[in-house]
Structure formats: structure tokens, C-alpha cells
Amino acid sequence: GLNIPNTGASLLFSQALPNGQLFAPRYPHAPFELPESNDLGSRQIELSETDYILLSPQGNQVAVGYGAYTDQGQLVPAVMVIYRSNGESRPLMKNCQYSAVQASWSSDGNKIAFPVHLDKSEIRIYDLQIGQMHTLIRLDTSDRLSGLSWSPDSKYIAFTRGDGRSLNRSIWIVSTDGESLQRLVEGLLPNWSPNGRYILYAKPGVTMMLD
Secondary structure, three states: OOEOOOOOOOEOOOEEOOOOOEEOOEOOOOOEEEEOOOOOOEEEEOOOOOOEEEEOOOOOEEEEEEOOOOOOOOOOOOEEEEEEOOOOEEEEEEOOHHHHHOOEEOOOOOEEEEEEEOOOEEEEEEEOOOOEEEEEEEOOOOOOEEEEEEOOOOOEEEEEEOOOOOOOOEEEEEEOOOOOEEEEEEOEEEEEOOOOOOEEEEEOOEEEEEO
């Protein structure tokens, strides 16, 4: 995994890893190290307090949204770059304020999905193995999409639609081949169980589980 120095600042954007450890970036960031796959050492990635970090499930890749976050929680123009343990660095997107902090790795670490809000809202998937991006779904509206969560088998993505103002927030599920899109229930922040049988989600004042 990554060697994260303890800066003593508050925890933000923590992630549970498959080995049971908690990846918890601290702000302001100190540099951290990504081990190289050739066992010849590690590469150091410099970060600032405005950068957003998204670690892959295997801990061997990290997506960094440079300039994606501020101390006041404001979203600002950003550039997202993927760093891999083989030494490769790959720019993913720019001017990606909201997309950067809503990106989500697939369980196998081969793909990364993120929402895009233009005239019509979209979910896009970037495949790191073939180096190509495609649009998974494009809605007929500009509804806010957030909380993307891949199923353990990477065949589905659950997400939240709506921002609680113009539209009640609800949990939706889309197949990663784009053939199936279904509304499940009102709520937000979906999260798959490890066996893929349940989706944990939240409603104001309560936490629920879908079977």
C-alpha cells in the first residue's frame, strides 16, 4: 500500500481496503510513496492540501485530482491524473471539479467511473487496460449524479440521482454494458456488500439495506 505520513490534521475521504486497513488521507498532505511493481523502490508523489486522492482497491494505483478541493469544501477547476505501480502516469481529465471527487474504481482496479454534468448528465467509464473512455449512460435531464459504487463483480454501478432540491434523491443501478437502468428506492450513498447481495444506503436520519 501507500506510506502515508501522519500530519496530525483531521481525516477526510477515508477508504476501507480489501485487507481490512483504512486508507485515510490527511490534510494538509505530506508526500506519499507508491511502490513500484518491479520491486526496485517506490515513486514519491507530491501533493498539496487542495488535491483529492482516490486509491484503487488493490492499493497499486492512485487517481489524484490536483486542485479539486479546498479547505472550505469548495470545488474548483482541477486536473485528474492516474499513477500506476508500473511507473506509468496517465492524465484522465481536466476542468473536472465535480467529476474528480465523485470518481470510483472498479473492484478489479481496471476501470474508473465518474459522473459528468453538461447539458445532460452522464456517467463515463475509463478502461485502463485498453486506454479508452466511453459513455455508460446519458440522461435526458441535468439531474445531479453522485455516490457511484461498483458491484464486486464489476457488472453494475449503483449511484445517487438528484440533489434533494429540484428532485428527491434516489438510488439507481445501471449495468456496465449499459443495457439496464433501474430505479431502486429513495435514498443516497449506495455501497455494495462484499458478496454483492446487498446495497447499503442512507436516508435522512436512518440507514437502510437492500437485498
